[in-house]
Amino acid sequence: MIINHPLLGPCDAQEFIYKGDARLIDRPDGMIEGAEAAFFDYAYLRDNPAGQHRELWFHEQGDRSWLVVTRNTVTHEITHVELARDVARKSGQSA
Amino acid sequence: MSRLPTGGQIDRARKISFRFDGQYYKGHPGDTLASALLANGVRLMGRSFKYHRPRGVLTAGSEEPNALVELRTGGRQEPNTRATTIELFDGLQAKSQNAWPGLKFDALAINDRLSNFLTAGFYYKTFMWPAAFWEKLYEPIIRRAAGLGSITTKPDPDLYDKGFLHCDLLVIGAGPSGLAAALTAGRAGARVILADEDFRMGGRLNAETFQLGDVAGAQWAAQAVAELASLPNVRLLPRTTVFGAFDHGVYGAVERVSDHLLTPAPGKPRQILWRIYSKRALLCAGAIERPIAFANNDRPGIMTASALRTYVNRWAASPAEAVALFTNNDDGHRTARDLVAAGVKVAAVIDTRTDAPALQGVEVLAGAQVTDSTGRLGLKSVTVRQANGQSRKLDVGALGVAGGWNPNVALTCHQRGRPVWDGAIAAFVPGAELPQGMEVAGAALGQFSTHAALHGGADGARRILADIGISATAADLPQAEDAPVNITPFWHVGGTKRAWLDFQNDVTVKDVKLAHQENFRSVEHLKRYTTLGMATDQGKTSNMGGLAVMAELTGQSIEATGTTIFRPPYTPVAMGVIAGRSTGRDFKPTRLTPSHTWATEQGAVFVEVGMWLRAQWFPQAGEKTWRESVDREVLATRASVGVCDVTTLGKIDVQGRDAAAFLNRIYCNGFAKLAVGRVRYGLMLREDGIAMDDGTAARLAEDHFVVTTTTANAVPVYRHMEFARQCLWPDMDVQLISTTEAWAQYAIAGPNARKLLQKIVDPGFDISNDAFPFMACGEITVCGGLRARLFRISFSGELAYELAVPTRYGDALIRRLMQAGEEFDVTPYGTEALGVMRIEKGHATGNELNGTTTARDLGMGRMVSDKKDSIGTVLSRREGLNQPDGLRLVGFLPKNPQARVLAGAHLLEPGADMTAANDLGYVTSACYSPNLQSYIAIGFLKSGENRMGDVLRAASPLTGEDTEVEIVSAHFIDPEGERLRA
Known part of the structure; x- marks a missing residue:
């Protein structure tokens, strides 16, 4: 597969390490009330769709960017690639 | 057969000699082994x-x-090589397969007489009882009798390479459509790769006699290839099979660089595995002629009609004195015409069509069928049932069978594309869903005439190039034959004798009938029940026939019956070329520590730790066992001072205003308040609360830390920290970089460690206990100005330091340390002594942080701060990880000090049966302690903290060992830590 890295252009998927569902970005706050239930969902409940999926890839043999790749798990078609940092900021993660 | 006096694309001026089954023969350059x-x-x-x-x-x-x-x-012996594709070379040696004692008399031909017992699925039925006989008796016999070639057990002496290519347009196949496409794209300036599995490009043009414009087809092909070779933007890859269409326009190809030579030229690879990145691809893979099944249709001399005319036209190899043809379409007649033109006697054309066209100079038997053949080792005659029902025998040495052409759709299926049925040509053509970026042209698309192929290729290339922004002009294409396809599908001649569909797997029409009878009717079941279409040829000539017979039996159309699809590789790919240069010592990279050369000089024994080679121990004269060396290293270190290369531990440089806050979230214990110049032990958890890795973090400045990881987890921990930095807390001001390779690092341990260091640390730096206490760190200089980092940390439990210098000084530093340490009898120690000392001290490592244990299990539950949100803390509080009878890290001391305790042994009450139900925990690390003069071990025991002094058994059902052990603290040496702080 070819992943179109937002900074580096097309790169072979062999340069990347796959992590999984991009929802891992949305880590709950550990200090809130009911954190345990939220973390249970976060750590264990993930979608595994046949079709469009947003997933995390790490450019380990490259610039070490974490990317969010929107990929069809059936056809392997990749429709969107973003820097995970930008996605995280958009979804409200900060510091 | 014999060589015709003229014709063929062979170099008659030169003769080359080769051997087949021990016999010497002569051929010409341009021949294949088969021709x-x-x-x-x-x-x-x-x-x-x-x-x-x-x-x-x-x-x-x-x-x-x-x-x-x-x-x-x-070592170069290669099984299952197709004689039809082996380019002849001087000195070639080949042997027939699957025959004993010889090809002409094969003892196992008895199987042919036993065919009633060896039908489809026979081994699911015949050899079922008694059960034990299958593995011991039946299977070995069947395995020996069946099978193809044998592999060599000697190492392959040749080189195999891998390479990467990029192009605008990959053209697969260099027949008329492929050449037209490559010319169109090449002239337009596009980056083109043209690959063909043959050593002579041209495809069918080399095998046919018709003209292109006013030159012979083969000549036109040669001219086209010459023009393409002159274009700098075109790369020709003859002898190259594109074997797979992968995601996003990536193709796999094997170039047989030296397969046509006796041995590769010095330094040249035998084959190259190419990974081709294409913007677009045009599949011009042609078509494959299929046979018609009839009784005893597998005799030597019976071949496809197109093969017959290829041997005559391309190689001037005459099939026999007299030949016949068996056809259901007009293309069979073309073969007859070519053979007649070449001077071969054609006894008759047996055409299943009642309306078969006439042929000048050859008898055409319309509405006739071949019903049988004779000739034990080669065809002698065929029996024909004529339209009027009368039987007639034709004495011929060869029969060409023309059952129609199947577009070569294999690569179109590699992304699960399904071919669709085209009734007009009675064949499957590529479906609508093709691999991304692929188009198909020529015969592979069902465009069977040369005219259609040329135009299909040229138009295809223009369309594709326009799509990627390159304009190409219409190619000037020559006049070519444009014969229509006239075919009346006919698949097999009825009868009770065996009629072969799949020659490679010996699958006959009867076997398909049996599969149908036993309800294995879907094409996928048919394939697996009968083995139709398996093995090296993957059913290229047989799938269609099997499918048609099944359709007939079920009364369904072929479309409704469906088809199996093809997967990579198109033809077999040798494991050697997939491995490339990654064999033997080069299978993976070997990482050497900075002291490697020095350690080699000391005669060190090395051990692989991941990709690293680390010194395991340093044997001295007179030491007979590794234990003697390791015991000495441990005792000498604890008595005076030892030095160990710890460069392999992962090092991550953490910088930025938020560095402390970042580490505070990465580690479960607190880091926010760590003072500059101090080091702290840190434990990282996974988000699910399980311990992930441990190490130290040294604060060199307000905004600068150096983190260490275990050797094994250096890469995953770095990845994890980058994930946290980029995905969880994107606005933290923190930067990470791995510096594992940048610093050579040595542990200097033992009561004289400071004295030794003081000899090389530059005088401006005070490393006295007061100025540089336990867990201090700092940037210093050594040996007169060399920048270095000093950490007062201890894995061994002794007064110890770790000293890091830039890697290129690592060799010099170990030599200087050994020299400076002479007065203290300094001892280099390896990973074994390191391990013994850490077990004596009760320090956890990968054996204990094994992916199932928690901070609590490790006895570090109190370290997990609940005043902050760090990775893993929330789920570490889960009920299931905090059971009162949870595991706890403890030490084990055998009642008999000389009784070995094994890592991996499980803990049981005295007298309890060795069952999982009685399991109380397990031993993770064990060694002989020369200080305690006893075997010792550490591991996890249920409620371990409450069981001190109890006696249990450490037992292993695998080795039978069963040792009484006393439960003790995991800290065997200096539990109060006085030595560390000395």
Whole structure:
């Protein structure tokens, strides 16, 4: 597969390490009330769709960017690639 | 067979000599092994898989199911090589397969007489009882009798390479459509790769007699290839099979660089595995002719009609004195015309169509069928049932069978594309869903005439190029034949005798009938029940026939019956080229520590730790066992001072205003308040609360830390920290970089460690206990100005330091340390002594942080801060990880000090049975402690903290060891830590 890295252009998927569902970005706050239930969902409940999926890839043999790749798990078609940092900021993660 | 006096694309001026089954023969450059054997009158080339039937060539290409040979000898011997694609070279040696004692008399031909017992699925039925006999008796016998070639057990002496290519347009196949496409794109300036599996580009143009414009087809092809070779933007890859269409326009190809030579030229690879990145691809893979099944249709001399005319036209190899043709379409007549033109006697054309056209100078038997054949080791005659029902015998040495052409759709299926049925040509053509970026042209698309192929290729290339922004002009294409396809599908001649569909797997029409009878009717079931379409040829000549017979039996159309799809590789790919240079010592990279050369000089024994080679121990004269060396190293270190290379531990440089806050979230214990110049032990958890890795973090400045990881987890921990930095807390001001390779690092441990260091640390730096206490760190200089980092940390439990210098000084530093330490009898120690000392001290490592244990299990539950949100803390509080009888890290001391305790042993109450139900925990690390003069171990025990002083058993059902052990603290040496702080 070819992943179109937002900074580096097309790169072979062999340069990347796959992590999984991009929802891992949305880590709950550990200090809130009911954190345990939220973390249970976060750590264990993930979608595994046949079709469009947003997933995390790490450019380990490259610039070490974490990317969010929107990929069809059936056809392997990749429709969107973003820097995970930008996605995280958009979804409200900060510091 | 013999060589015709004229014609063919062979160099008659030169003769080359080769051996087949020990016999010497002569051929010409341009021959394949098959064409040369046929030209020498050799029709018998192999024995079949199951029945050991005598077999000759069926085809003239890579689809060949029969003529598989063992090529070359010794370490270069290669099984299942197709004689039809082996380019002849001087000194070639080949052997037939699957025959004993010889090809002409094969003892296992008895299987042919036993065919009633060896039908489809026979081994699911015949050998079922008694059960034990299958593994011990039946299977070994069947395995020996069946099977194809044998592999060599010697190492392959040749080099295999891998390479990467990029192009605008990859053209697969260099027949008329491929050449037209490549010319169109090449002239337009596009980056083109043209790959063809043959050593002579041109495809069918090399095998036909018709003209293109006013030159012969083969000549036009040669001219086109010459023009393409002159274009700098075109790369020609002859002898290259594109074997797979992968995601996003990536293709796999094997170039057989040296397969046509006796041995590769010095330094040159035998084959290259190319990974081709294409913007677009045009598949011009042509078509494959299929046979028609009839009784005893597998004799040497019976082949596809197109193969027959290829041998005559391209190689001037005459098939026999007299030949016949069996056809259901007009293309069979073309073969007859070519053979007649070449001076071969054609006894008759047997055409299943009642309306078969006439043919000048050849008798056409319309509405006739071939019902049987004779000739044990080669065809002698065929029996024909004529339209009027009368039987007639034709004495012929060869029969060409023309059952129609199947577009070569294999690569279109590699992304699960399904071919669709085209009734007009009675064949499957590529479906609508093609691999991304692929288009198909020429015969592969069902465009069978040369005119259509040329235009299809040229138009296809123009359309594709326009799509990627390159404009190409219409190519000036020559006039070419444009014959229509006239075919009346006909698949098999009825009868009770065996009629072969799949020659390679010995699958007959009867077997398909049996599969149908036993309800294995879907094409996928049919394939697996009968083995139709399996093995090296993957059913290129047989799938269609099997499918048609099944359709007939079920009363369904072929469309409704469906088709199996093809997967990579298109033709077999040798494991050697997939491995490339990654074999033997080069299988993976070897990482050497900075002290490697020095350690080698000391005679160190090395151990692989991941990719690293680390010194395991340093044997001295007179030491007979490794234990003697390790015991000495441990005792000497604890008595005075020892030095160990710890460079392999992962090092991550953490910088930025938020560095402390970041580490505070990465580690479960607190880091926010760590003072500059101090080091702290840190434990990282996974988000699910399980311990992930441990190490130290040294604060060199307000905004600068150096983190260490275990050797094994250096890469995953770095990845994890980058994930946290980029995905969880994207606005933290923190930067990470791995510096594992940048610093050579040595542990200097033992009561004299400071004294030794003071000899090399530059005088401006005070490392006295007051100025540089336990867990201090700092940037210093050594040996007169060399920048270094000093950490007062201890894995051994002794007064110890770790000293890091830039890697290029690592060799010099170990030599200087050894020299400076002479007065203290400094001892280098390896990973074994390191391990013994850490077990004596009760320090956890990968054996304990094994992916199932928690901070609490490790006895570090109190370290997990609940005043902050760090990774893993929330789920570490889960009920299930905090059971009162949870595991706890403890030490084990055998009642008999000389009784060995094994890592991996499980803990049981005295007298308890060795069952999982009685399991109380397990031993993770064990060694002999020369200080305690006893075996010792650490591990996890249920409620371990409450069981001190109890006696249990450490037992291993695997080794039978069963040792009484006392439960003790995991800290065997200096539990109060006085030595550390000395």
